[in-house]
Amino acid sequence: MWKEKRSMNSNLIDKITAWEPRAVWTEGGDGMFTVPADGFHDLAGRLLSEGFDFLRSLTGMDWGEAGFGVVYHLEATATGENVVLRTLTEEREHPVLPSVCDLWKAAELNEREVFDYFGVRFLNHPDMRRLFLRDDWVGYPLRKDYDPAQNPLRMSNEVSKDSSPTYELQSDGSYIRKRNVLFEEDEYVINIGPQHPATHGVLRFRVSLEGEIIKKLDPHCGYIHRGIEKMCEELTYPQTLALTDRLDYLGATQNRHALCMCIEKGLGVEVSERVQYIRTIMDELQRIDSHLLFFACLCMDMGALTAFFYGFRDREKVLDILEQTTGGRLIQTYNTIGGVQADIHPDFVRKTKEFIAYMRPKLREYHEVFTGNVIAQERLKGTGVLTREDAISFGATGGTGRAAGWACDVRKRHPYAVYGKVDFEEVLFTEGDCFARYMVRMKEIEQSMNIIEQLIDNIPEGEYQLKMKPVIRIPEGSYYAAVEGSRGEFGVFLESRGDKSPYRMKFRSTGLPLVACLETIARGTKIADLIAIGGTLDYVVPDIDR
């Protein structure tokens, strides 16, 4: 099942080899091209002009002797073609690679992340600061030869710099370091976060204001960075599952679904039909849960405190259903490799049906109390517009992308579980403003209920869990699997060397692109709009920081 979907069509392989003869195709898992660093930027530009406009994932790698590198997952939004590229440099002391942030805006924060983890400097990247870790961090933690003893707990304050370094290549092959000024001396810069009611977690923006109008915005991530990707490298595959629930806590089952899918794909395991049904229903319940919380929090951010409680009241019902089967409310730890933790509770089907019958009229109530309100409409309509081109370039998937008219639903693009069999509509808007982002999610609640209704009565009999060995070894190669999380494409990139733990595990964050595009959306709007924009982008911070 996986092979036919993922194998690249040979036509594309031929084309790429024609453009860049030094590019080498390697099998192993999904398979990928290895492109030398000096020719990479040209090839990337070529691919972009050929329609590969969506940078799905950008992963830094330490291949030991082979050097440092980056793996790029590209997709053409028009044709749905996928290609995986990698480029690397053997230099271990001062690794330098070409930046692609002029081609895909998504690369901007992702390359900062690679710099932060591996110390790879990207040429012509305008802002080569660390993304998650402190500026005075010693060494680069995801390098294989990193020594944690270099970084004791520091008790000093971290001072935010007002400028960022950038590296440019000289004609003689050396590169020079330049400064980019972020904030001028006399600018009125305020901190929104890390402790702020409207950032939904410990995220911090430095915002330069002119009166109420936002001139510039600089996101600071990493306040709840836990190094989950690094931790995964020392855990066995079943152990890594415990960490994914802690990423996007409103998409706990979906995240874990993606990781299980990726591992099962590596192992070549097919899970039973029953498991597929259960996973799909659970994912959709989780999505309803997340969107209800979105509604509640957006209302609170906008000052409509009563509607906030309505959302929470109804979300409680979803959590009760989830709790009955999985034992967890926020963190379910339900999916396992080859199945799910436990069979569904005997009351599950009845309760889920009751919930759907209960929820439909409540949605109408939401629209009466908030959507139709003249103030809400004035505040949301026309503010914070993200164009379709920007959404794709930033890789802002999920409700944000669909509100801008980009059909980016992984459930439609790469159907997994039983999404290929159910009939549901991908909610699309074209305005790209806050109101469209809001409406996408409200409509998706209905669609999720439709999906559950189609499946809930037809859950086939069968095993809920395949017998798996306690120590799992995945064949050598790299694998990528993605699900549609509550707020976008959640992907897992796994590179295996045949050991019992992964060589590199990377989670494509759903929230990082949303933070990346915030500057573009919010520039020129007012502080109050920033809150509305942040609310409708619906990022979850532990997922950004990982």
Added chain:
Amino acid sequence: MHALLTSLMPLRLAVFIECVIVGVCLLLMYAVIAVVMIFMERKVCAAFQCRLGPVRVGFWGLLQVPADVLKMLTKEIITIRRSDRFLYNLAPYIVILASVLAFACLPVNKGLEVLDFNVGVFFLMAASSIGVVGILLAGWSSNNKYSLIGAMRSGAQMISYELSIGLSILTIIVLTDTMQFSEIVARQADGWFLFKGHVPALVAFVIYLIAGNAEVNRGPFDLPEAESELTAGYHTEYSGMHFGLFYVAEFVNLFIVAGVAATIFLGGWMPLHIAGWEGFNTVMDYIPGFVWFFGKAFFVVGLLMWIKWTFPRLRIDQILTLEWKYLVPIGLANLLLMVIVVVFKLHF
């Protein structure tokens, strides 16, 4: 009382003691109203939000607010470094002073009012607008960027909406041709101005409610302290009773707005009289005046709370647009309409 005191001591001392007693009573009533208002707010918003509100402390949670007051009184007042210490400490008292002065103008019952003179309405508006100075000072002296933005917002907002309040009250003044509160109430003996002045009075009432809501910085006009934007706006840096003073003043200001609405639109302490229904009027007269006053005032408070707990917050430009492009022109036209109504004696 006055006779008793003057028989015991010189006149000046007697007057002084009377003033002190009146002042203490006023402050006591102020505090009681604040407690009642806070409790009402918590219960009302709980009802809107499918919650119970405070239920643990005392019967039905009645002792929750007194307990909170005690807690607030015992908390440390933190003065922050690099703030303008004098103005920082002064600001909450300016706010509370304005609020108490305005509160003193409200006629609670027949003859039961502290300040009552021929330009009472003027005095009330002048006194209540001192409050914005305190808020601006609080924002400025805190040396906090959020506070400053909050203060600027409240400056823009409160000064703008003062205009609408003035216009809508002026509309009623045209009808009554007096500015003395006791007189205004007395003239509503045969019907409340809301009904007597028909269309222009009704329009003025609606404008007054909107502007009054904005004047006391409550949702949907709670921009100066917009929690989700500016954490707590102008009083971010205040703690203990200094914060408590802002908090209390906000609630009592809401009551004052409602009380003024009750006085000039709904007849104040005057019972509901319908001309010609003698029996009905006599029954209504048995209900004491302060019950009428508080009943009407809390009815208006209830209206404003309903609005606050239902609507999302406006944005600063929308607030100013609403005021300068809609409320002020409508208020001016309405004033003109009322003048016409009065000149041609079209009112009841």
